[in-house]
Amino acid sequence: MAENIINEPEESKGLNFVEQIVADDLKAGKNGGRLNTRFPPEPNGYLHIGHAKAICMDFGVAEKFGGTCNLRFDDTNPVKEDVEYVDSIREDIHWLGFDWGDREYYASDYFPQLYDLAIRLIKEGKAYVDDQSSEEIAAQKGTPTTPGVNSPYRDRSVEENLDLFTRMNAGEFPEGSHVLRAKIDMASSNMHFRDPIMYRIIHHPHHRTGTKWHVYPMYDFAHGQSDYFEGVTHSICTLEFVPHRPLYDYFVDELADETYRPRQIEFNRLNLTYTVMSKRKLLQLVKEGLVAGWDDPRMPTISGMRRRGFTPRSIRNFIDTIGYTKYEALNSVALLEYAVREDLNKIATRGMAVMDPVKVVITNYPEGETEMVEMENNPENPEEGTHSMPFGREIYIERDDFMENPPKKYFRLAPDAEVRLKGAYIVKCTGVKKDADGNIEEIYCTYDPDTRSGLPGSQRKVKGTLHWVAADTAVDATVRVYDRLFNVENPAAETERDFREMLNPDSLRVVEGVKVEPFIARNAVNGTKFQFQRIGYFTPDYDSTPEHLIFNRTIALKDSWEKVQKK
Numbered sequence: 001m002a003e004n005i006i007n008e009p010e011e012s013k014g015l016n017f018v019e020q021i022v023a024d025d026l027k028a029g030k031n032g033g034r035l036n037t038r039f040p041p042e043p044n045g046y047l048h049i050g051h052a053k054a055i056c057m058d059f060g061v062a063e064k065f066g067g068t069c070n071l072r073f074d075d076t077n078p079v080k081e082d083v084e085y086v087d088s089i090r091e092d093i094h095w096l097g098f099d100w101g102d103r104e105y106y107a108s109d110y111f112p113q114l115y116d117l118a119i120r121l122i123k124e125g126k127a128y129v130d131d132q133s134s135e136e137i138a139a140q141k142g143t144p145t146t147p148g149v150n151s152p153y154r155d156r157s158v159e160e161n162l163d164l165f166t167r168m169n170a171g172e173f174p175e176g177s178h179v180l181r182a183k184i185d186m187a188s189s190n191m192h193f194r195d196p197i198m199y200r201i202i203h204h205p206h207h208r209t210g211t212k213w214h215v216y217p218m219y220d221f222a223h224g225q226s227d228y229f230e231g232v233t234h235s236i237c238t239l240e241f242v243p244h245r246p247l248y249d250y251f252v253d254e255l256a257d258e259t260y261r262p263r264q265i266e267f268n269r270l271n272l273t274y275t276v277m278s279k280r281k282l283l284q285l286v287k288e289g290l291v292a293g294w295d296d297p298r299m300p301t302i303s304g305m306r307r308r309g310f311t312p313r314s315i316r317n318f319i320d321t322i323g324y325t326k327y328e329a330l331n332s333v334a335l336l337e338y339a340v341r342e343d344l345n346k347i348a349t350r351g352m353a354v355m356d357p358v359k360v361v362i363t364n365y366p367e368g369e370t371e372m373v374e375m376e377n378n379p380e381n382p383e384e385g386t387h388s389m390p391f392g393r394e395i396y397i398e399r400d401d402f403m404e405n406p407p408k409k410y411f412r413l414a415p416d417a418e419v420r421l422k423g424a425y426i427v428k429c430t431g432v433k434k435d436a437d438g439n440i441e442e443i444y445c446t447y448d449p450d451t452r453s454g455l456p457g458s459q460r461k462v463k464g465t466l467h468w469v470a471a472d473t474a475v476d477a478t479v480r481v482y483d484r485l486f487n488v489e490n491p492a493a494e495t496e497r498d499f500r501e502m503l504n505p506d507s508l509r510v511v512e513g514v515k516v517e518p519f520i521a522r523n524a525v526n527g528t529k530f531q532f533q534r535i536g537y538f539t540p541d542y543d544s545t546p547e548h549l550i551f552n553r554t555i556a557l558k559d560s561w562e563k564v565q566k567k
């Protein structure tokens, strides 16, 4: 048997339950020792973080055991599907770090084979055309505890069924007038076996096959067979498909022999707090303009997360952390954010920016003079070196880093108090200037030239260290600060309420007049990850231009939200 094992993973302990099944199948030499998975998105929306979990499983398990993973677009419903979605799905999978090589397939590629199978099943008396409406069919379905009722069309002759089905596909009948059903068992304890619908009539053109077809297969009549036609060995999906599995096997039985058959394995979905995963709801948010598009940085989509500044590694690490089980759970978005911070902390370039600036004049600093101070680009990785940052007589600090009447243990700037300006000097506050309403307009300080960073005098102990930028060289920027899209933990569970009522009205705050140091402005190109010191992680938005810098706040440095929630 051993020769059938294509690749045993290095640590065979620590396999998740799906990997264990795969390992056992390979060991047993099933399917000639082949491993082939697939990721089967329906191109009816953009991918979200839940899909990322499926992608990591489908591509991950193939990678781990030396198999292959197909990308199969499950394009069986032309009404909802679009090439825009196909393109975005490809881009997102690549961005996550996976590749399907030349194995890009479409369920629509199999329409001819599926149609042939349907004809065969009709000929064998295993399928029939039903003329009833979907309401009538549903009413006859029964309940899990009471059997269903046979359709009056169930015993049509093979000839009549063949004639009707061919004419359905020729476009002779309106939508909803006929369906093709499998003749199985209206009393089955599995509701999916109660003569499931195989084909329905749709007259909408298909994005790949145009107007060639007027009947389209249902998911249950397409998925298992597509797996089979493609040579898929392990068809990994989410738990809601458990009750479909017998039907999956039923149709696969019509095709497979003992040398090869695909098998379905189910794991738990990813559900995230403070958001929704339903593509239907996400589409509604987009269509109604409640967000700025599928890639709005508040969306749980891969493209939204990319735009917001999340990294593929942070998403993959998060998915590793939550793991794969056989029971549904709600995952805390705080765990995802933790993974994002962990990764950005390692890679983000440090710079200084002041979100809510107030001017500080250093009165004993020579007028008109500027000097450069050195700043570390990333203390987590000294190899990234330093950059220089201008210092001068006028600088900006955060408005809330100063208090006129501070409480005890306030270690930031206050009258007569000393603070360190990170990377520069120790300064002492000597006074303030206020406007007519008592708002602080300017803060006055003196600096101690002996405390320049690097000089022995800089060793002097002061409790507070502030970030700052030099006033005359600072560049103005707009910052988009994002918060949770919904203000309830699990919107999907609130079935009584319209999910749109639960949107967080403060999920986007636009901050104008943010002051960034010139180094940040120079390097603000798409994809750059910054840490604005003491504030958080930021990335230039797609809308950013050198003339008008726009940053997305990817995430705050610390999880302030959790604290607020606990109050």
Ligand code: ATP
Pocket: 039, 040, 041, 042, 043, 044, 049, 050, 051, 053, 054, 074, 236, 237, 238, 268, 269, 270, 271, 277, 279, 280
């Ligand atoms: P719908 O069927 O309503 O259009 P879907 O989210 O199931 O939505 P698909 O395109 O069918 O969308 O999903 C492709 C694959 O991704 C499927 O195998 C599905 O099981 C998986 N998937 C979808 N949502 C999640 C999720 N939240 N967690 C894990 N896997 C998911």
Ligand code: MG
Pocket: 042
């Ligand atoms: Mg689906």
